[in-house]
Amino acid sequence: MCIREEDMVGKLGLMWEQIRAPLIVPLLRLPVILCLIMCLMLLVERVYMGVVTVFVKLFGRKPEKRYKWEPMKKDLQMGNSNFPMVLVQIPMYNEKEVYQLSIGAACRLSWPSDRIIIQVLDDSTDPTIKDLVEQECRRWASQGINIKYEIRANRVGYKAGALKEGMKHGYVRQCDYVAIFDADFQPEPDYLWRSIPFLVHNPDIALVQACWKFVNSDECLMTRIQEMSLNYHFKVEQEMGSSTYAFFSFNGTAGVWRIDALNDAGGWKDRTTVEDMDLAVRASLRGWKFLYLGDLKVKSELPSTLKAIRYQQHRWSCGPANLFRKMAMEIARNKEVSAWKKFYLIYNFFLVRKIVGHLVTFTFYCVVLPATVFVPEVQVPKWGAVYVPSLIALLNAVVTPRSLHLLLNWFLFENVMSLHRTKATLIGLLEAGNVNEWVVTEKLGDALKTKPGGKTLKKSVLRAGERVHLLELAVGVYLFFCGCYDLAYGKNQYFIYLFLQSIAFFIVGFGYDGIFVRSS
Numbered sequence: 001m002c003i004r005e006e007d008m009v010g011k012l013g014l015m016w017e018q019i020r021a022p023l024i025v026p027l028l029r030l031p032v033i034l035c036l037i038m039c040l041m042l043l044v045e046r047v048y049m050g051v052v053t054v055f056v057k058l059f060g061r062k063p064e065k066r067y068k069w070e071p072m073k074k075d076l077q078m079g080n081s082n083f084p085m086v087l088v089q090i091p092m093y094n095e096k097e098v099y100q101l102s103i104g105a106a107c108r109l110s111w112p113s114d115r116i117i118i119q120v121l122d123d124s125t126d127p128t129i130k131d132l133v134e135q136e137c138r139r140w141a142s143q144g145i146n147i148k149y150e151i152r153a154n155r156v157g158y159k160a161g162a163l164k165e166g167m168k169h170g171y172v173r174q175c176d177y178v179a180i181f182d183a184d185f186q187p188e189p190d191y192l193w194r195s196i197p198f199l200v201h202n203p204d205i206a207l208v209q210a211c212w213k214f215v216n217s218d219e220c221l222m223t224r225i226q227e228m229s230l231n232y233h234f235k236v237e238q239e240m241g242s243s244t245y246a247f248f249s250f251n252g253t254a255g256v257w258r259i260d261a262l263n264d265a266g267g268w269k270d271r272t273t274v275e276d277m278d279l280a281v282r283a284s285l286r287g288w289k290f291l292y293l294g295d296l297k298v299k300s301e302l303p304s305t306l307k308a309i310r311y312q313q314h315r316w317s318c319g320p321a322n323l324f325r326k327m328a329m330e331i332a333r334n335k336e337v338s339a340w341k342k343f344y345l346i347y348n349f350f351l352v353r354k355i356v357g358h359l360v361t362f363t364f365y366c367v368v369l370p371a372t373v374f375v376p377e378v379q380v381p382k383w384g385a386v387y388v389p390s391l392i393a394l395l396n397a398v399v400t401p402r403s404l405h406l407l408l409n410w411f412l413f414e415n416v417m418s419l420h421r422t423k424a425t426l427i428g429l430l431e432a433g434n435v436n437e438w439v440v441t442e443k444l445g446d447a448l449k450t451k452p453g454g455k456t457l458k459k460s461v462l463r464a465g466e467r468v469h470l471l472e473l474a475v476g477v478y479l480f481f482c483g484c485y486d487l488a489y490g491k492n493q494y495f496i497y498l499f500l501q502s503i504a505f506f507i508v509g510f511g512y513d514g515i516f517v518r519s520s
Helices: 004-058 099-107 129-142 158-166 170-174 191-201 221-244 260-263 276-285 307-332 339-372 383-399 401-430 469-491 494-511
Strands: 086-092 116-122 149-150 177-180 207-216 255-258 289-300
Touching: 004 221, 004 339, 004 383, 086 099, 086 307, 086 494, 099 116, 099 129, 116 129, 116 158, 116 170, 129 170, 158 276, 158 339, 177 191, 177 260, 191 207, 191 255, 191 289, 207 221, 207 260, 221 289, 221 307, 221 383, 221 401, 255 260, 260 276, 260 339, 276 289, 276 307, 276 339, 307 339, 307 401, 339 469, 339 494, 383 401, 383 469, 401 494
Parallel strands: 086 116, 086 177, 116 149, 207 289
Antiparallel strands: 177 255, 207 255
8 A cells, every 4th residue: 555655656756747847837937927027016116106205205395385275264244155065975884883983073073064064875774773873963963063864775886876876965066075984984173174275275176185094003913904004005105196196096085075076077986896996087087186185184993803804905906906997998098188197097006006016916925936946947036035025015114113013914914915805806807706796894983892901802703614714724725835845845945934924824714813793
């Protein structure tokens, strides 16, 4: 029996040697070359954005200097009619934990009471939650707040459909601007005083976007890591886009739109899961400008469960890829913006950041690079295997100095999440499967209270099956096997990285990350 097994192993080894040089080597070398090219594309883009951001911070003028800004003042003769009419929209869906926070924050916005309308767009399917939201609206209405509670017969179009339906009401026609806040967002009372003047005094500005401030960033390691990624998005990507091309993607919340610009761009469309980005690109192609205010911050909540972040990342990765598929030719044929801006939209904004950035992370560092340990003839240069990812990780982490010590954790977790981003990106590009799947990100709000000692109260999931994720475990096994082979026979010494990355996949695969809450 042992002799037969040895013969079988010997035959497999001989077969591997025979096909490796003529077949496996060229097949593996091609993806290595392609991945290295994509790595360089991503690195150049990151360095470029970093340089521009540093230049803007050191030498650039503040928004109040680049654009006309004067504080809004009450006219003695005209009274409050001198102020523009502002609509505040709050779309929500079964937001039991946070509905009071968002409605309360919106109702506390400082603005002449006869020049503001609060519109709660409730798509909730839970009758109990619906009643609670309606009662909250009535409570604020009894205090003199002009608040409207709006529902619709179905959830067609999800958030985009709700916002579009909200704009159809007769009282909206008198409004000049619309501020949008998701259900977990809490603007400060002076939000409108700081943002609206840019729109009033600069008729070419369509959107003023505020920065997100995370109230639960210290809740767990997962929220700390998300904070690092989103801080980079706002402080680098949004700042750079605003300062150079007057374009960036609307974040879907914590922004104020000029209603004329919104209508000029064609209004809300539900053809993808990123209706906010869709609207921003269409408005930009009509020549409108966007302004990002990094000093204007709006409190929000980070998803703190693995389930929530996976759904969110799917939507944020699949949607842009699908939008690129739908709009690439429209952007290229556009006659209203410069060729340089069209190149920026197609190459920088979509191709590198939304496509290459997602695909190369998982494909190269979790599939192709580990596979090279079995084929020593295919060498990955050290700059591609070590220097490029290290520099990209450092550029991302430096904008959140308090979390620099979590750089390795961020790198490993981002690689794990890149599995889902890659899958979602391919679904979006191919317009396959659940391309338009929309799952509202779970918010916990005040559900997780803190003990007197300051520690978060956690409830563990009872059913272990809900915490096991087979895809992550499969990749973890693959990486662990590659690490063992490299340790025993390899020369690249990748095994240190491979073992660490496999452990990260196992941790996520077995669900030992984030905050665990009992299923209702």
